Amino acid sequence: MVVLHHDEGSIVTLEDNGLVKKVVLGKKSSGLRWGISPEELVNREIKALELIVDVDGAQKLVERVSATSFTSQYIEGKSLRDHCEILPRSYFDELVDIMEKCHERGVHRLGLTRADFLVTPKKRPAVVDFGNIILIDDPIARIPGVLELAEVYNFLKAYELRRKYTTQHEVALARTR
Numbered sequence: 001m002v003v004l005h006h007d008e009g010s011i012v013t014l015e016d017n018g019l020v021k022k023v024v025l026g027k028k029s030s031g032l033r034w035g036i037s038p039e040e041l042v043n044r045e046i047k048a049l050e051l052i053v054d055v056d057g058a059q060k061l062v063e064r065v066s067a068t069s070f071t072s073q074y075i076e077g078k079s080l081r082d083h084c085e086i087l088p089r090s091y092f093d094e095l096v097d098i099m100e101k102c103h104e105r106g107v108h109r110l111g112l113t114r115a116d117f118l119v120t121p122k123k124r125p126a127v128v129d130f131g132n133i134i135l136i137d138d139p140i141a142r143i144p145g146v147l148e149l150a151e152v153y154n155f156l157k158a159y160e161l162r163r164k165y166t167t168q169h170e171v172a173l174a175r176t177r
Contacts, residue, residue, distance in 0.1 A: 001013050001014065001015055001016060002014040004020065005115070008025070008026060009024065009025055009026050009027070009028040010022060010023060010024045010025055010028070010131070011023050011025060012129075014074055015071070018074055019062055019071040019072065019073065019074060020071060020072045020073070020074050020128075021065065021069060021070070021071050022042075022045075022069060022070055022071075022072070023068060023069040024038035024041045024042050024068045024069065024131075025038065025068075026038060028041055028131065028132075029132060030044050030110075030131055030132050030133060032110070032134065032140050033140075038067075038068040039067045039068060041131060042064070042067065042068055042069065042070060044131070044133065044135065045070070045130050045131050045133075046061060046064060046070055047135060048107045048130040048133050048135065049061035049072065049130060051105045051106055051107050051135075052101070052102050052105050052107050052130075055098060055101045055102060055105070056098070057094065057095075057097075057098040057124065057125055057126050057127060058098055058101075058102065058126070058127050058130075059072050059073070059075065059126075059127065059128045059129070059130060060072055060073040072128075075118055075120065075126045075128065076120060076121060077118035077119050077120040077121065077126055078118065078119050079114060079115045079116075079117065079118055079119075080114040080115075080117040080118070080119055080161065080165070081113070081114035081115045083119045083165070086165065086166060086167065087119065087123060087165045087166060088123060088166070089162060089166055091119070091123055091124065091125055091162075091165075092125075092158055092159075092161065092162035092165075092166070094124060094125050095117065095125040095127070095158050095161075096155060096158050098125060098127050099127075099151075099154045099155070099158065102127075103147075103150075103151050103154075106135055106136025106137070107130065107133055107135060107136075108133060108134040108135075108136075108141075108147055108150035108151065108154070109127075109130065109132070109133055109150070109154060110132045110133060110134065110150065110153075111132040112153070112154060112157040114161070115129075116128055116129045117161070134146065134147065134150055
């Protein structure tokens with residue numbers, strides 16, 4: 001077992017069977033709500049992964065393990081946060097395409113950190129961690145403009161990342177942040 005991520009709210013490990021296991025340890029935020037129980041967080045993330053099951057480049061659910069954990073397929077790659085090389089613009093075009101397909105299926109990501117975007121060995125994007133999301137049937141999604149603002153935020157973040165990772169100067173600056 002290899003620990004891929006660990007904070008006060010969850011631990012993500014690469015298991016000996018080649019699957020990624022996420023265990024939610026405590027209350028966290030999701031969909032602009034705070035203090036959500038580990039059980040509800042796992043339910044929300046599993047629902048999101050079921051909605052985007054056919055989106056290439058998005059994390060794939062394998063199974064629920066318990067009320068507070070699930071497994072997903074391992075995606076080989078390095079987080080964009082740890083990637084220190086120039087990337088082709090096509091990486092970001094594909095990243096936007098993944099986001100658009102998620103939006104079409106009712107999954108709107110929040111908290112877009114570079115750790116959630118992977119660079120595969122073929123320099124293609126992959127997206128993991130669908131814990132902090134707005135789902136199409138969330139009560140907050142009924143407020144006019146909320147989903148549109150989430151989409152705009154996603155695309156602005158992708159544009160900002162493209163600017164940082166497509167020129168050598170910006171890649172060098174990104175390393176220092």
